[in-house]
Amino acid sequence: MLKKILIGIVALVVLATGAALMMPSTWHVERAVSVKAKPETIYASVGDLKQWETWTTWKAQDPTAKWDYSGAAVGQGAVMSWKGNKAGTGTLTLTKADPKAGVSYEMKMEGMGIPAGGSISFAAEGEGTKVTWVDDGDFGMFLPGRFMIGMMEKTLGKAFEEGLGRLKTNAEKAQVAADEKAAAEAKAKAEADAAAAKAAEEAKAAEEAAKKNPVKPAKGAKK
Numbered sequence: 398m399l400k401k402i403l404i405g406i407v408a409l410v411v412l413a414t415g416a417a418l419m420m421p422s423t424w425h426v427e428r429a430v431s432v433k434a435k436p437e438t439i440y441a442s443v444g445d446l447k448q449w450e451t452w453t454t455w456k457a458q459d460p461t462a463k464w465d466y467s468g469a470a471v472g473q474g475a476v477m478s479w480k481g482n483k484a485g486t487g488t489l490t491l492t493k494a495d496p497k498a499g500v501s502y503e504m505k506m507e508g509m510g511i512p513a514g515g516s517i518s519f520a521a522e523g524e525g526t527k528v529t530w531v532d533d534g535d536f537g538m539f540l541p542g543r544f545m546i547g548m549m550e551k552t553l554g555k556a557f558e559e560g561l562g563r564l565k566t567n568a569e570k571a572q573v574a575a576d577e578k579a580a581a582e583a584k585a586k587a588e589a590d591a592a593a594a595k596a597a598e599e600a601k602a603a604e605e606a607a608k609k610n611p612v613k614p615a616k617g618a619k620k
Contacts, residue, residue, distance in 0.1 A: 426550050428557040429529040432565045434572035436519040436526050440496040442567055443517050445470070446477040446489070452563035454556045459483035472500075499528075528564065530557045 432439060442448045447466055450456050456464070462481025469475045472494035480486045486507035492514075493501040499518035506513075515532035532553060 426532045426553045426557060427529065428554060428561055429527055430561040430565050431522055431525055432528055432568050433525040434568040436498070437496045438572045438575060439519060439526060439528060439564065439568045440494075440499070441571065442564060443500055444472050444475075444491070444494050444496065446475045446491065449477065452567055453560045454563075455479075455484065458556070528561060530561055532557070 442452055450464070456462065459481040462479045462484045465478045467476045467478070468490070473491055475491045475494075476488060477490075478486075478488040487505055489502050489504045491500050491502050493516075497519065499516060501514065501516040503514040513533065515530065517528065517530050520527045520529070
C-alpha cells in the first residue's frame with residue numbers, strides 16, 4: 398500500500414514537473430490610459446516614488462507593509478523598499494527617468510532570484526498624453542511560479558488599471574491647477590507690461606510737450 402502511495406506521489410511530481418516545463422516562464426503585463434495633461438505634470442507623480450502611494454493600489458493591498466525611501470529624492474536612483482505580511486520584502490529602483498518620456502524600474506523580491514522590471518512611459522496623444530505601464534519578469538526554472546503566471550497577470554493587470562485611473566485623475570486636476578496658475582500669471586504680467594508701457598508713453602508725451610512748450614521765466618527773474 399505504502400509503495401503504491403509513493404509511486405502515486407512520484408507520478409504526480411513527474412506530471413507536474415512536465416506540465417510546468419511546458420508552460421511559459423515569463424510574464425508581460427501592459428495597460429495604458431489617456432491623460433489630459435502634459436508629461437511633466439504626470440511625471441511629478443511618477444518620478445517621485447513617495448507620490449506612488451497617492452495613485453498605486455499597493456499600500457491598500459497590504460496595510461501591514463512598512464515603506465522606506467532612499468537614494469535620489471526624485472528620478473533615476475530613487476529607491477522604494479517595503480516589508481509586509483502580504484507584500485513580502487522587496488525593493489523598486491528607478492533606473493531611468495525623463496520628465497518627457499517617463500521612467501523605467503527594476504524590482505527585486507527577497508528570497509526570489511527572479512528578474513523583474515518595467516516602465517511607465519509617456520507618448521503624445523492629441524492634446525494629451527498616453528501613459529503606458531509595462532511589467533515583465535521571468536520565473537526561469539522556478540517551476541512552481543509558472544503555475545501562478547495566469548493569475549498574477551490578471552491580478553497585476555487589475556492593479557495597473559486602478560492605479561492608472563487614479564494617476565489620470567490626479568494628473569488632470571494638477572494640470573487644470575497649473576493652467577489656471579499660468580493663465581493668472583500671464584494675465585498679471587500682461588497687465589503689468591501694459592501699465593508700464595502706458596506710463597512710458599505718458600512720460601514720453603510729457604517730455605515732448607515740455608520741449609514744444611518750454612516754461613518761460615517770470616519777469617524780473619534772473620537768467
